[in-house]
Amino acid sequence: MSDPYPASGGATATAAPPSGANGDYYLPVGLPMPAPSPEGLGAEFWDAVKRHELLVQRCNACQAFQWGPEYVCNECHSFDLGYARVSGRGRIFSWERAWYPVHPALKDALPYIVVLVELPDAGNVRMVGNLLGDRRQEVVIGAEVEAVFEDHNDGKVPYTLVQWRRTG
């Protein structure tokens, strides 16, 4: 059987032990868990990250990447969309350090860093995640990062988040 998610450019994401392996997550338990849209859009992505695979939506007609998932290719308007397995290699496109608890679960986790990461192996689409490590570290736009899969297996419904750590 052929691979349902053809790999694109470079190795797949590092499956090194995530920081959350022992329930030691970057952000505390209690934040909303990720879910597909009510119609199921995004389900393949959230299933794949549980297997520590990073997928990005890709048009089967014109090969354009797009993110987040949508029902139509914004480039060629084909409805024939699939997912490609991409490397976990990324580059910090923007960032922010949050100091205000926008959710009660965050009040003992301040500050924390949110990064917007572009994926050069997937048409520079961007993903949001947390930057692992020192919460007060200097964050450099353009810095190289790699995906880290943070498994949340202690709840009723297991899920995995995609986090990022500096490589360069």
Next chain:
Amino acid sequence: MTERSIRGKTAIAGIGETRYYKRGAAPDPEFKLTLEAIMLAAEDAGIDVREIDGLASFSNDRNDPPRIASALGMKHIGFSNMFWGGGGGGGSGAVANAAAAVAAGYCDVAVAYRGLAQGQFGRFGQGPQMAAAPGGMAFTAPYGLMSPAQSFAMRVQRFMHDNGVEQDALKAVALASYHHAQKNPRAVMHGRPLSAEDYDNSRWIVEPFHLFDCCQENDGAAAIIITSAERARDLKHKPAYILGAAQGSDYRQAATAHNAPDYGTSNFKTLAPRLYAMAGVGPEDVDVLQSYENFTGGVMMSIVEHGFCKPEETNDFFTIENFSAPSGKLPLNTSGGNLAECYMHGLELITEAVKQLRGTSPNQLENVHVSMVTSGPMVQPVSNLILCSEPHA
């Protein structure tokens, strides 16, 4: 072919505002505040409130036109309209939609209004408290990216990086609003001056936004009466002619998970040229600017994208001197705006733009001819407006 434009065809004839309150401090329900503002606006125009036959609002306003029209005994409704989208993106758009309806003959006297009692409903600054974040939210909320401040800080950070902008540029926007509020007795922050040191020492909400880079949360209501230019000339006040208006959004700005191709933007790049083209003026003709501050960084990008300075000139242009009435190069948010007068979702910016043309601003400039408003940077869609003392530039 006739010119497809509303330039000079309509004017703002009346403005009405309730007292502005801190969040939760309004003694009246939101709907009652809304009625009060509409009645004040009609009275200001010298028009019987029952004559209003068009109603327009924005940001999913809870106070719907049929209830308002029934409560006030309006003779009929000829036009009722909601500008799509959240935040303050539709402030200018609601006025422009009302103006377009008047110009097209749907109604004769329209009101653009906003009632907002944040103390009586949910707050904007908190994330959703739900077990699961579905769809697009799944890509942000589990990572603690949940509030408007956080969504927009990410865009502003990128703009600052691309153009070498320093924190002082954002500070200048905050200082200007607080400076102007000190001469405005209606401002919630009247009597609460802000110094550069206060700003520097204030806590971070989310870098690069300090506390004072973020708008207030307030209760109140505001309303604006729009009618034909001909009718406005016979009413109580000098008309504020609507010279130009634009609304909309740039290419794929609402792409999920922060994937808008042009990212460090206020979303005005395709609107600004359309606004100036309709009005027949350029940024060099603008005497005074009211620019929606959800966050100071949005004001920064709005000012740049409307051509008041080049991106690489931001550090030099963004000074308290340039933004101060009456003598600054570009007097900005001269009532105190969302930061220091009241967060009435930017409708208070439009009433202030009218006051500058009438000569009744708390920080009045001399000889105001062109008075401009930008509404709702970084949301989708956004809008803007140019008002003028004459029906042509």
